[in-house]
Amino acid sequence: MDNNISNLDELLEAYGFDKKPVSVDKITDGHINSTYVFDFGGEKYLFQHLNTNVFRRPVELMNNIVGITDFLRKIIAAKGGNPDRECLTVLPAKDGKPYYISQGGEFWRSFTYISGAHTIQTVKNAADFRAAAEAFGNFQRQLAGYPAESLAETIPNFHNTVSRLADFKKAVSDNISGRVENCKAEIDFILARESDCSVLTDMIERNELPLRVTHNDTKLNNVMFDNDTGKAICVVDLDTVMPGLSLYDFGDSIRFGASTAAEDEKDLDKVNFSMEYFRAYTEGYLSTAGKALTENEIKYLPFSAKLMTLECGMRFLGDYINGDTYFGISYPEHNLVRARTQLKLVSEMEKYMPEMEKAVAEIRAELGI
Ligand code: GN1
Ligand code: MG
Numbered sequence: 001m002d003n004n005i006s007n008l009d010e011l012l013e014a015y016g017f018d019k020k021p022v023s024v025d026k027i028t029d030g031h032i033n034s035t036y037v038f039d040f041g042g043e044k045y046l047f048q049h050l051n052t053n054v055f056r057r058p059v060e061l062m063n064n065i066v067g068i069t070d071f072l073r074k075i076i077a078a079k080g081g082n083p084d085r086e087c088l089t090v091l092p093a094k095d096g097k098p099y100y101i102s103q104g105g106e107f108w109r110s111f112t113y114i115s116g117a118h119t120i121q122t123v124k125n126a127a128d129f130r131a132a133a134e135a136f137g138n139f140q141r142q143l144a145g146y147p148a149e150s151l152a153e154t155i156p157n158f159h160n161t162v163s164r165l166a167d168f169k170k171a172v173s174d175n176i177s178g179r180v181e182n183c184k185a186e187i188d189f190i191l192a193r194e195s196d197c198s199v200l201t202d203m204i205e206r207n208e209l210p211l212r213v214t215h216n217d218t219k220l221n222n223v224m225f226d227n228d229t230g231k232a233i234c235v236v237d238l239d240t241v242m243p244g245l246s247l248y249d250f251g252d253s254i255r256f257g258a259s260t261a262a263e264d265e266k267d268l269d270k271v272n273f274s275m276e277y278f279r280a281y282t283e284g285y286l287s288t289a290g291k292a293l294t295e296n297e298i299k300y301l302p303f304s305a306k307l308m309t310l311e312c313g314m315r316f317l318g319d320y321i322n323g324d325t326y327f328g329i330s331y332p333e334h335n336l337v338r339a340r341t342q343l344k345l346v347s348e349m350e351k352y353m354p355e356m357e358k359a360v361a362e363i364r365a366e367l368g369i
Pocket of ligand 2: 030219222237
């Protein structure tokens with residue numbers, strides 16, 4: 001039993017449970033929120049303590065999620081699917097609200113638990129990654145008709161790499177933790193790529209890329225896979241669903257999944273970019289979402305992978321320099337280790353750029369897009 005939840009009884013009462021869970025297990029996949037599985041002896045629920053330092057408008061965020069999941073459930077049901085397994089289901093508190101604010105001011109929410117399913121932390125075979133691509137491609141296609149203007153921006157400028165770079169530079173110049181000395185080479189690596197940061201934002205300004213409803217956090221571990229069929233059934237972690245670029249979702253998936261090692265692997269020799277996984281994901285994604293994409297959205301796929309990886313690297317390094325105030329860490333150098341894997345991947349992607357472009361062209365020809 002994880003006894004991190006000091007207000008367990010209060011939560012149970014707020015959600016109308018009259019018995020205690022037989023077990024409470026913490027899920028450690030995410031870097032932001034604290035997630036627990038409450039098992040009531042068969043019936044399971046997910047409880048999450050939302051990090052309100054990161055998500056500063058939690059009520060609007062939950063309204064987004066209720067709106068999105070209601071919308072998706074109808075589409076899934078109309079197609080003969082099972083909305084309870086293929087979509088997150090918010091469990092309302094006793095008072096009907098999709099969240100509960102505890103007496104101590106903690107923001108909690110609950111979802112029904114999708115049983116018989118698992119997440120994957122590191123890609124072991126191309127087929128799983130292709131399946132994740134199909135799930136994210138479908139997700140994007142299903143949300144194409146969602147009224148984007150009704151969505152609150154849960155984190156402004158989330159993938160605006162220009163503003164991410166400005167934050168990073170500020171972290172370096174403030175140097176509040178005194179850690180800049182430990183990562184001079186990494187800082188220089190990022191600053192040498194300044195011109196990459198504005199490529200997509202400039203295109204948005206010139207109306208060369210369409211804004212869509214996107215997920216914005218398409219890590220492989222934000223997809224659930226069915227234990228029996230191995231199929232990717234449900235896209236989770238909907239906190240950052242906002243208007244964005246399809247390229248953010250594609251690029252972030254490649255960043256995390258087309259690596260041969262975990263995001264926090266310390267041995268950089270093990271961290272390599274996998275062309276095989278890149279190809280598998282691109283095939284899955286273009287086969288589901290491809291026909292709806294514009295020419296620029298396809299052309300910039302390889303670049304988006306590099307940009308999202310660079311952006312994530314600068315976020316990890318910036319947080320390390322700021323003294324670890326954003327991402328959860330398990331040891332003092334954790335964010336530095338994470339940043340190094342991302343920068344290693346960026347340099348590999350730069351080498352593989354022509355091959356990635358060739359692969360996209362071949363896949364387009366195969367699919368007739
Ligand atoms: C965070 O919450 P989680 O672990 O799925 C972060 C993403 C990063 C990712 C890096 C709201 O995602 O943007 O890409 O860590 N989410 C937020 O692993 O900042
Ligand atoms: Mg997550």
